[in-house]
Amino acid sequence: MTTPETFREAVAALAAEIRKVIVGHDALIEEVLIALFAGGNVLLEGVPGLGKTLLVKTLSQALDLRYSRIQFTPDLMPADIIGTNVVMQEESGRRFFEFQRGPIFSQIVLADEINRATPKTQSALLEAMQERSVTAAGTQYLLEEPFFVLATQNPIEMEGTYPLPEAQVDRFLFKLRVTFPPPGDLITIMDRTTGPAQPAPERVVGGQTVREMQALAREVAVAAHVKDYVARLVRATHPNADGASLARRFVRYGASPRGAQALLLSAKVRALTEGRPNVAFEDLRTLALPALRHRLILNFEGEAEGIDPDDVIRNVLNETPELAGVRR
Amino acid sequence: MTALPAEVRELLRRVSRAQAQTVALRWGTIATFSAAGASLVWTVAGTVLSVPLPPLWVLAGGVGAAVLLTLVRGQLASRRWELLARLADFRMGTRERMSTAVDLAEGRIPATALAPRVMNEAAREARRAEPVRLRPGAPAAARWALALVALAAAVAWLIPGLTLPATPARQTAERIRQEGRRLEQAGRRLQEQARTTRAPQARRAAPEVQRLGRELQQQRLDRAAAQARIAALQRQLEAARRRIGERIGDALAPQTRPQPPDAFFRQPTDLDRSVRQLRELAARLAEMPVSEGERRDLAQQLSDLAQSGEGRLPAAARRTAEEAQRQLGAGNTAGAGEALRQALQELEALEAMMSDEQALRRTQRELEQSSERIARGGAGRGRSDQEPGADGPQAPSAPGAQRPQGQGGEEVPAPPEGPHEGSTPGQGKGPSKLGAPSPRLEGGGERSGVRGQEAPGQLQTSEILGPGRRESARTPVRALRPDAAAQADEHLARQRIPIDLRALVRRYFDLLGRQQ
Numbered sequence: 056m057t058t059p060e061t062f063r064e065a066v067a068a069l070a071a072e073i074r075k076v077i078v079g080h081d082a083l084i085e086e087v088l089i090a091l092f093a094g095g096n097v098l099l100e101g102v103p104g105l106g107k108t109l110l111v112k113t114l115s116q117a118l119d120l121r122y123s124r125i126q127f128t129p130d131l132m133p134a135d136i137i138g139t140n141v142v143m144q145e146e147s148g149r150r151f152f153e154f155q156r157g158p159i160f161s162q163i164v165l166a167d168e169i170n171r172a173t174p175k176t177q178s179a180l181l182e183a184m185q186e187r188s189v190t191a192a193g194t195q196y197l198l199e200e201p202f203f204v205l206a207t208q209n210p211i212e213m214e215g216t217y218p219l220p221e222a223q224v225d226r227f228l229f230k231l232r233v234t235f236p237p238p239g240d241l242i243t244i245m246d247r248t249t250g251p252a253q254p255a256p257e258r259v260v261g262g263q264t265v266r267e268m269q270a271l272a273r274e275v276a277v278a279a280h281v282k283d284y285v286a287r288l289v290r291a292t293h294p295n296a297d298g299a300s301l302a303r304r305f306v307r308y309g310a311s312p313r314g315a316q317a318l319l320l321s322a323k324v325r326a327l328t329e330g331r332p333n334v335a336f337e338d339l340r341t342l343a344l345p346a347l348r349h350r351l352i353l354n355f356e357g358e359a360e361g362i363d364p365d366d367v368i369r370n371v372l373n374e375t376p377e378l379a380g381v382r383r
Numbered sequence: 384m385t386a387l388p389a390e391v392r393e394l395l396r397r398v399s400r401a402q403a404q405t406v407a408l409r410w411g412t413i414a415t416f417s418a419a420g421a422s423l424v425w426t427v428a429g430t431v432l433s434v435p436l437p438p439l440w441v442l443a444g445g446v447g448a449a450v451l452l453t454l455v456r457g458q459l460a461s462r463r464w465e466l467l468a469r470l471a472d473f474r475m476g477t478r479e480r481m482s483t484a485v486d487l488a489e490g491r492i493p494a495t496a497l498a499p500r501v502m503n504e505a506a507r508e509a510r511r512a513e514p515v516r517l518r519p520g521a522p523a524a525a526r527w528a529l530a531l532v533a534l535a536a537a538v539a540w541l542i543p544g545l546t547l548p549a550t551p552a553r554q555t556a557e558r559i560r561q562e563g564r565r566l567e568q569a570g571r572r573l574q575e576q577a578r579t580t581r582a583p584q585a586r587r588a589a590p591e592v593q594r595l596g597r598e599l600q601q602q603r604l605d606r607a608a609a610q611a612r613i614a615a616l617q618r619q620l621e622a623a624r625r626r627i628g629e630r631i632g633d634a635l636a637p638q639t640r641p642q643p644p645d646a647f648f649r650q651p652t653d654l655d656r657s658v659r660q661l662r663e664l665a666a667r668l669a670e671m672p673v674s675e676g677e678r679r680d681l682a683q684q685l686s687d688l689a690q691s692g693e694g695r696l697p698a699a700a701r702r703t704a705e706e707a708q709r710q711l712g713a714g715n716t717a718g719a720g721e722a723l724r725q726a727l728q729e730l731e732a733l734e735a736m737m738s739d740e741q742a743l744r745r746t747q748r749e750l751e752q753s754s755e756r757i758a759r760g761g762a763g764r765g766r767s768d769q770e771p772g773a774d775g776p777q778a779p780s781a782p783g784a785q786r787p788q789g790q791g792g793e794e795v796p797a798p799p800e801g802p803h804e805g806s807t808p809g810q811g812k813g814p815s816k817l818g819a820p821s822p823r824l825e826g827g828g829e830r831s832g833v834r835g836q837e838a839p840g841q842l843q844t845s846e847i848l849g850p851g852r853r854e855s856a857r858t859p860v861r862a863l864r865p866d867a868a869a870q871a872d873e874h875l876a877r878q879r880i881p882i883d884l885r886a887l888v889r890r891y892f893d894l895l896g897r898q899q
Contacts, residue, residue: 275495275497279465333478333501
């Protein structure tokens with residue numbers, strides 16, 4: 056049975072295994088693990104060569120889960136992801152259709168360069184990411200839990216790409232930005248990857264444990280005024296009377312209720328990783344950027360001025376008091 | 384529902400007390416700001432308007448109210464656990480453990496499998512609470528509030544009395560100075576009178592009255608301060624008067640020592656009459672020999688005097704008069720005369736006390752009038768504001784106060800300015816008409832005169848009784864002893880003699896002198 060202590064130990068062990076391969080990116084690793092135990096999906100954004108794919112691959116190695124990688128290309132079809140019915144023939148000569156499962160039928164799916172596929176293909180992931188099931192030829196197939204999609208995209212090279220639709224983006228729990236490593240980490244990366252021995256992570260957490268940890272995360276208590284803070288944060292991202300100053304000026308649509316769910320659920324996981332059985336404001340402040348940044352749709356002025364959604368969210372955090380109505 | 388741990392409850396109680404004190408300090412700071420601001424506004428207003436209270440009182444009252452408010456608010460601790468828990472989390476950095484525990488305990492959020500762990504962690508954090516984090520925090524503006532109070536106090540100390548020209552406040556200041564001059568003169572009069580009548584209480588009070596008058600003129604006092612000082616002196620004079628009254632009561636009836644009624648002081652003529660009768664009797668006794676008829680007449684008058692003097696003559700004087708009557712009945716004229724002299728001494732002492740009391744009473748009345756005029760404010764020149772006797776027939780006219788008038792009553796122009804100006808315009812005499820200058824004028828003597836300051840002039844007031852009935856003197860013309868004549872002169876000089884009778888009295892004594 057998973058307890059908060061074993062939860063914390065498992066997360067620490069998993070992070071340690073990942074760090075054997077991945078240099079630096081501590082916050083990124085922590086956020087990926089939070090998304091995993093919150094049962095959400097992650098969109099990793101960064102220029103090529105920063106280790107996005109390696110991170111996902113390492114994670115799959117450290118977890119005792121089935122892993123598949125889908126390289127998204129413009130000619131990739133939904134059936135290539137989900138699978139397709141193929142005609143089979145029995146020994147008696149009778150022909151029948153048999154569903155050949157696609158790479159989506161794994162537990163950790165790496166959707167590499169997801170914005171290179173057409174929207175039609177991108178949408179093939181919608182049901183899988185949200186409902187944990189796929190439907191092919193009128194038949195619904197349940198995916199095995201835990202199911203975790205990690206997608207990557209390159210923010211610079213936009214030629215021949217198809218930006219993810221809002222509905223698709225909203226289904227990612229986090230959008231994480233992979234940044235360039237500092238000089239010290241870069242040297243370590245070179246040392247670690249160009250030597251004779253390649254570090255290999257061990258499997259430390261199994262599927263059952265992951266499911267128990269996901270269940271335990273939902274047991275974390277949240278005080279009423281903390282929930283109220285989440286609601287006020289999400290409302291403040293909208294360009295209405297409750298909105299923060301930057302949101303009123305540069306945002307066309309703010310975060311959806313799914314954003315509030317994502318923020319609170321991930322905060323619960325973070326609380327457990329910090330050894331707390333309750334959510335604190337600090338958890339929300341830490342996770343507001345990855346949980347909300349991809350849910351803001353800027354208006355024309357925001358796009359024209361190159362406003363970063365992260366700035367809007369920081370402004371929201373600054374202008375939303377934690378203890379509303381309480382004189383300190 | 385899970386019960387809230389005792390440690391958390393205790394912690395929340397401490398937070399409640401600390402929060403109450405914090406809020407109290409905040410309120411106190413705001414109140415102190417308000418008090419200091421009000422005092423500053425009050426002080427500035429005092430340069431334009433005549434404000435009823437000194438700014439320092441306003442400041443002291445406001446700061447006192449702020450302190451009281453702080454003390455009272457500090458006792459009002461909240462019992463809303465959810466708010467206190469949030470404050471505890473904020474103050475102690477317990478990361479919402481307390482508020483989550485309180486919400487779980489009060490059923491505000493559904494209990495989960497981790498609820499007992501939340502309670503345990505809250506209890507553990509409550510046990511580890513650092514007392515320093517629970518101290519009430521004074522707002523950062525508190526020091527600014529104190530600085531503002533100091534500034535307001537300095538301004539309230541320095542500015543009062545400063546007035547802007549042509550404002551009601553300036554008029555009140557003028558009025559206070561005017562009353563100061565009046566009181567200084569009243570004190571001077573009291574001093575002269577006390578010296579003449581040997582009135583000890585009045586002699587002590589006179590410098591105080593003069594000092595008050597000078598203070599009102601020299602110090603920058605606002606209306607309330609001036610009235611307060613006048614009231615203080617009034618209380619002092621009232622106490623002196625009470626002491627005199629007790630002594631008079633003691634002299635009149637030493638057993639019971641009643642306080643003489645006010646009517647006794649308002650009608651001193653009875654005492655005067657008794658004194659005159661005693662003197663007359665003493666004078667008749669002094670004429671030797673005294674016939675039997677005269678002796679009986681004297682004894683009868685002494686008996687009447689002793690009986691009618693109940694309550695208005697000192698007991699000792701009455702006893703002495705009775706003794707004189709007995710001595711007279713026994714044929715001892717010399718002993719009766721001696722007893723009468725003693726009775727006269729008693730009466731004269733009483734007379735001195737009465738004049739002392741009346742001098743104080745008059746001064747008190749002056750103070751009261753000054754206080755009323757200051758309360759009315761403004762340097763008005765209405766009839767009620769004028770100095771006593773200023774418009775009466777005895778009003779002294781200061782030199783140069785009245786302009787010379789021509790024969791037709793028309794006002795003539797002022798004389799030309801210059802060293803030889805005269806009282807009549809154009810009639811000044813030049814040096815040639817004065818003759819040769821006196822050699823004494825060229826002497827190098829020091830100037831002994833005192834240059835006066837421009838002022839309304841010295842006031843002279845006197846009590847004027849109504850005209851009495853003109854009658855011839857009943858007292859037969861007799862030879863006077865030199866000491867009696869001197870005494871008569873002295874009394875003529877100091878007693879209240881109606882002005883239209885003075886000539887008559889003077890003529891009477893002149894007649895006595897010529898006969899002598």
